[in-house]
Amino acid sequence: MSSTAPSQRRLQKELMSFLKEPPPGVTVDSDLTGQDLSVWIVHMDGAPGTLYEGEKFQLQFKFGSKYPFDSPEVTFIGGNIPVHPHVYSNGHICLSILTEDWSPALSVQSVCLSIVSMLSSCKEKRRPPDNSFYVKTCNKNPKKTKWWYHDDSV
Amino acid sequence: MSKKQLSAVFVKMGDKVPTTKYDPNVNQDELIMKQQRLIEKEIMDSIPLVGDKEDFSSLEGEYDGDDIYKQKVKNLAKNYKYIRRTRPDGNCFFRAFSYAYLEKLIDDREEFNRFRELAAKSKENLVALGFPQFTVEDFHDTFMEVIDQVGKHHSVLSPGAPAGEDLHKVFNDQGNSDYVVVYLRLITSGQLQRDSSFYQHFIEGARSVEDFCHQEVEPMYKESDHIHIIALSTALGVGVRVRYMDRGDSAEVIAHDFPEGSLPQVHLLYRPGHYDILYPH
Numbered sequence: 495m496s497s498t499a500p501s502q503r504r505l506q507k508e509l510m511s512f513l514k515e516p517p518p519g520v521t522v523d524s525d526l527t528g529q530d531l532s533v534w535i536v537h538m539d540g541a542p543g544t545l546y547e548g549e550k551f552q553l554q555f556k557f558g559s560k561y562p563f564d565s566p567e568v569t570f571i572g573g574n575i576p577v578h579p580h581v582y583s584n585g586h587i588c589l590s591i592l593t594e595d596w597s598p599a600l601s602v603q604s605v606c607l608s609i610v611s612m613l614s615s616c617k618e619k620r621r622p623p624d625n626s627f628y629v630k631t632c633n634k635n636p637k638k639t640k641w642w643y644h645d646d647s648v
Numbered sequence: 649m650s651k652k653q654l655s656a657v658f659v660k661m662g663d664k665v666p667t668t669k670y671d672p673n674v675n676q677d678e679l680i681m682k683q684q685r686l687i688e689k690e691i692m693d694s695i696p697l698v699g700d701k702e703d704f705s706s707l708e709g710e711y712d713g714d715d716i717y718k719q720k721v722k723n724l725a726k727n728y729k730y731i732r733r734t735r736p737d738g739n740c741f742f743r744a745f746s747y748a749y750l751e752k753l754i755d756d757r758e759e760f761n762r763f764r765e766l767a768a769k770s771k772e773n774l775v776a777l778g779f780p781q782f783t784v785e786d787f788h789d790t791f792m793e794v795i796d797q798v799g800k801h802h803s804v805l806s807p808g809a810p811a812g813e814d815l816h817k818v819f820n821d822q823g824n825s826d827y828v829v830v831y832l833r834l835i836t837s838g839q840l841q842r843d844s845s846f847y848q849h850f851i852e853g854a855r856s857v858e859d860f861c862h863q864e865v866e867p868m869y870k871e872s873d874h875i876h877i878i879a880l881s882t883a884l885g886v887g888v889r890v891r892y893m894d895r896g897d898s899a900e901v902i903a904h905d906f907p908e909g910s911l912p913q914v915h916l917l918y919r920p921g922h923y924d925i926l927y928p929h
Contacts (some may be wrong), residue, residue, distance in 0.1 A: 504786060527661060598783070598826075598868060600778060601783050638677065638678050
């Protein structure tokens with residue numbers, strides 16, 4: 495029952511744990527993150543043997559004061575947004591654990607693993623069918639979209 | 649009222665307002681979610697996570713002019729003296745259960761010792777089942793702190809507030825209270841997965857037990873059903889009696905004991921979508 499905000503305490507612990515055991519192909523920008531724990535920049539390599547082999551991606555995690563009870567806001571950022579049926583060209587990701595199925599027992603590490611696995615199981619590089627409409631009309635924050643989750647196979 | 653029911657009420661009310669025409673330039677998702685958050689905030693401001701013990705008459709007062717429910721409350725009053733309400737946020741079963749049980753442990757040292765030992769071991773069981781060590785540990789630590797806060801009243805003559813008041817404070821502190829809820833959700837999920845061949849029968853559709861746990865047990869705010877209660881009461885070895893009060897014909901308020909045939913240590917009142925704590929005479 496420490497007096498620091500639970501979210502800060504938890505993020506501090508997560509950062510330590512991430513630095514100690516980063517998921518394969520994933521690194522956290524600890525210089526940036528160390529300054530402000532509420533925003534993390536994560537570098538992710540396309541996994542070998544998948545359609546994304548050799549590509550490099552950047553993910554941004556934003557944490558609210560209710561983290562880990564509320565999910566982090568996770569988007570792809572930077573010049574290379576993976577072309578994938580669940581990733582919009584503005585970097586938003588349609589992945590149920592990022593909203594409805596988020597659990598406080600998940601972590602940055604487990605989110606990264608889910609995203610790596612989502613990319614790895616992709617059979618054909620293409621954007622979601624509603625990409626252009628969504629990108630035009632959506633809020634900047636993907637958590638403000640009411641996602642319909644379908645097609646668990648990719 | 650549960651979150652699901654609340655949004656249903658909103659949709660109904662919305663139908664009656666003629667000005668809510670569909671406007672393609674307005675982001676509908678945002679409107680819905682804004683409304684949802686407004687309702688949640690209203691509940692948060694008006695109902696504490698766990699309320700004070702109230703006399704049974706307060707329950708009767710809720711049903712003025714409703715004879716069916718009034719009769720049910722009267723019958724219930726033969727067995728119960730007080731009610732303690734919890735906030736309807738989808739976590740009410742877990743919160744009501746843990747509050748009622750820990751409150752009981754204040755006066756039952758033997759049971760406390762049994763439970764503390766089980767709780768201490770529970771972390772390893774979860775990690776062995778494949779839960780991430782790091783997050784489980786975080787929730788387990790706080791869970792044990794809360795249990796030990798109850799326990800310290802056994803060993804020393806506590807100079808400060810009475811044990812019940814301490815517990816009440818802990819449970820109304822969102823951080824600690826939610827940590828307890830999360831940990832119980834993990835224990836429930838662990839029990840379901842450990843004995844998945846049994847629990848699979850309770851799950852409708854083609855969902856696996858594991859998927860069910862990820863979608864309906866581990867996330868916060870997801871409501872609890874029989875299956876959650878059976879799993880948690882079994883995992884902890886703590887009997888729960890739930891009194892089901894709905895609009896059914898029987899004037900009696902039907903009791904279900906979980907696990908079946910156990911001696912109830914915790915009594916809860918269920919009204920569609922919500923659990924409160926009951927105190928027997």
